[in-house]
Amino acid sequence: MDEEVQDRELDQLKTNLLSTVSHELRTPLAAIKGYSTLLLDYDARIKKDEKREYLEEIDRATDRLAHLLESILDVSRLDAGMVKLDREECSIEAILSESADSFTPQGVRGRIVLQYDLGLPLVYVDRRRIRQVTNHMIENALKYSSLGSPIMVRASIVDGAVTVSIADKGNGIPLQDLNAIFSRMHRMEQRLTNQPGAGLGLGLALCKSLVELHGGYIWAESGEGRGSTFFFTVPANPPGDQA
Amino acid sequence: MSQTAATPTVLIVEDDASIRAFASKVLELEGYHVLSTGSGDDCLSLTKQARVALVLLDLRLPGCDGWGLLSDIKSDPQTAGVAVIVFSASAAEPHRDKALLMGAADYLCKPVAVGDLAGAVAKALKK
Numbered sequence: 001m002d003e004e005v006q007d008r009e010l011d012q013l014k015t016n017l018l019s020t021v022s023h024e025l026r027t028p029l030a031a032i033k034g035y036s037t038l039l040l041d042y043d044a045r046i047k048k049d050e051k052r053e054y055l056e057e058i059d060r061a062t063d064r065l066a067h068l069l070e071s072i073l074d075v076s077r078l079d080a081g082m083v084k085l086d087r088e089e090c091s092i093e094a095i096l097s098e099s100a101d102s103f104t105p106q107g108v109r110g111r112i113v114l115q116y117d118l119g120l121p122l123v124y125v126d127r128r129r130i131r132q133v134t135n136h137m138i139e140n141a142l143k144y145s146s147l148g149s150p151i152m153v154r155a156s157i158v159d160g161a162v163t164v165s166i167a168d169k170g171n172g173i174p175l176q177d178l179n180a181i182f183s184r185m186h187r188m189e190q191r192l193t194n195q196p197g198a199g200l201g202l203g204l205a206l207c208k209s210l211v212e213l214h215g216g217y218i219w220a221e222s223g224e225g226r227g228s229t230f231f232f233t234v235p236a237n238p239p240g241d242q243a
Numbered sequence: 244m245s246q247t248a249a250t251p252t253v254l255i256v257e258d259d260a261s262i263r264a265f266a267s268k269v270l271e272l273e274g275y276h277v278l279s280t281g282s283g284d285d286c287l288s289l290t291k292q293a294r295v296a297l298v299l300l301d302l303r304l305p306g307c308d309g310w311g312l313l314s315d316i317k318s319d320p321q322t323a324g325v326a327v328i329v330f331s332a333s334a335a336e337p338h339r340d341k342a343l344l345m346g347a348a349d350y351l352c353k354p355v356a357v358g359d360l361a362g363a364v365a366k367a368l369k370k
Contacts, residue, residue, distance in 0.1 A: 019335070026332035026353045027259055033354035034265040041357050042272050050268075057261050 024068055031061035071202050078209045085126040085213060089237060092116075092123050092130075092155045092162050099134040100153065108142055111149070117156040124237035129210050136203045137166040137230045145170035145227070161216070161233040168229075173222040181220060182208040207232070251296035251368055255279040256286050256312070257330065258304050262353070266299060266330070269357045270364060283307030287315050290322050297326040297348075297368055302333065310345070317346040326367040330355075 035054040039046065046054070077083045093116050100112040123130075134153070141151040145168040152167040173181060182204050211218040211232045222228035253275045257263040260281065267277045278293055280286065283304040290298060298316060302309030313329065316322045328349045329342040339350040348367035351360065 019333075022334060023332045026334070027262065030332065030353035030355065031259075031261045031265065033356060034262065034269075034360075037356040037358070038265060038269060042269075045272060057265070061261065 021068075021072060025065065028061040028064040028068070032058050032065070035061075071206060074206055075202055075209075078206070078213075083129075083210075083213065085129060087124050087126055089122050089124050090127050092120060092164065092234070095125075095127055095130050096134060096153055096155060096164065099131050099138060102131075102135060103138065103142070111142065112138060112151050112153060115152065115154040120155055120157060120162060121236040123162050123234045125214055125234050130214070130234065133207045133210050133232060134164065134166070136207055137232075140203065140230075141166050141168035141170070141228070144168060157236065158233070160236060162236050163231060163233050165229050165231045167227060169227040172224045172226045172228050173220065174224050178220060178222060182218065250274065250276045252276045252278060252293055253297045253299060253364065254286070254289055254293065254295040255299045256283055256304065256309075257281065257299070257301040259301075262301075266360065269360055270299075273361045273364070275364070281305075283309065283312050286312050287319065287322065290316060290325055291319075295322075295325055297328065297364060299328050299330050299364070300347075302329060302331045302338070310341075313342065313345050313347060326370065328363055328367055 035057045039051060039054055074083070093114075096114055096116075100109060100114055103109050103112060138151060138153065145151070149169040152165075154165045154167075156163050156165075208218050211234070215235050216233040218230070218232040220228060220230045253270050255263055255266050255270070255277065257266065257279070258281045263279050263281060267279050270277045278289060278295070280289065281304075284307060286298070286300075289295065300309055300312060304312075309329070309331075313327055316325055316327055323346075326348040327346065328351055329338075329347045330351050330353065331338060331342075332353045334352050339352075342350045348370060349363045351363055
C-alpha cells in the first residue's frame with residue numbers, strides 16, 4: 001500500500017478513535033454530572049430514598065467510566081507489548097464459574113448455563129486476563145440476545161486444547177461481518193455510523209489479543225437469525241509440561 | 244404531577260435509562276409534565292398524540308437515527324411547531340450547526356448540569 005495512503009488511513013483511525021472515546025466517555029460523565037448537580041441543586045426537594053438511588057447511579061456510572069478507561073489502557077499496553085501474563089495452574093471450570101457469578105448483581109446470573117466436559121485438564125493461564133475475556137464474551141451475549149434467553153457457556157477438550165464456547169440465541173452476525181468483528185477498526189467504523197450499544201467496540205479486539213498472548217485461538221460462528229457462538233482455546237497443561 | 248392546560252408536556256427520547264431518569268426528574272421538579280421513551284420508533288406518534296411542547300432528543304438511538312427524527316418532526320405540519328432540543332454526546336461543532344439549521348431550538352452536549360438543562364428547556368419554550 002502506498003505510504004501516503006497508509007498515513008491517511010492511520011490519521012483517520014486516530015481521529016475516529018478520539019471521536020469514539022470522547023462520545024463513550026460522555027455518557028457516564030453525563031450521569032455523574034447530572035445526578036450530582038441534581039443532589040446539589042434540589043437537595044431540599046428530594047426524598048431520602050431518592051438521594052440514595054441517585055448516589056447509586058453515580059457509583060454505577062463511575063464504574064462504567066473506570067471500565068472504559070481500563071479498556072483503552074489495555075489496548076495501549078497490548079500494542080506496546082507491555083502486558084505480562086501472570087500465569088498459574090488452575091481449572092477452567094473455576095474461571096468460568098467466577099465469571100458467571102460476577103453477573104449476579106445485575107440479576108442475570110440465572111441466564112448463564114455452565115457445562116463442562118468430564119476430565120478437563122488444568123490450564124496454565126493468567127486467571128484475571130482469561131476471566132476478562134469470558135466476562136466480555138458473556139456480557140456481549142447478554143447484550144445481543146433477548147431478555148430471558150439462556151447463554152450457554154461450555155468448556156471441552158478439542159485436539160488437545162481446552163476450548164471454551166459462549167453461545168447466545170440473539171440475532172446473529174451477518175456472514176460478511178464475521179471475520180472482521182475482532183478487528184478494532186471495523187468495530188469503530190460501526191460505532192461511528194450510529195450503531196447503538198455500550199462500549200468502545202474494543203472488547204473483542206482485546207479478547208483476541210489476550211487469547212493470542214496465551215498461545216490460543218479465537219473465532220466466532222454465526223448467521224443472521226441463528227444466534228452466535230464465540231470460541232477460544234487455551235493450551236492444556238499436562239503436569240510437568242510447562243514451567 | 245397531573246397535567247393541566249398550563250403545564251407544557253416535554254417528551255424525552257433517550258436510550259440510556261440512567262440519563263432518561265435524570266432528565267425526567269429534573270424537568271418534573273421544574274414543573275413540566277414529562278413523558279419519556281427509550282426508542283425513537285414512537286417519537287413522532289407520541290409527539291402528536293400527547294400534544295408535546297418540547298422534545299429532548301438524543302441522536303444515537305437503537306435502530307433509529309435521531310437526525311431522521313428531527314427532520315420528521317420539523318417537516319410534519321402537525322409537529323413542525325414543537326421545540327426540539329438535541330441532547331447529544333457528540334461535541335462536534337458541525338453537529339450543533341446542523342441541528343440548529345434543521346430547526347432545533349438548542350443543542351446540549353452531555354454532560355450537562357441540571358441548571359443548564361432546565362434553563363435550555365425554559366428558554367426554548369419561551370421562543
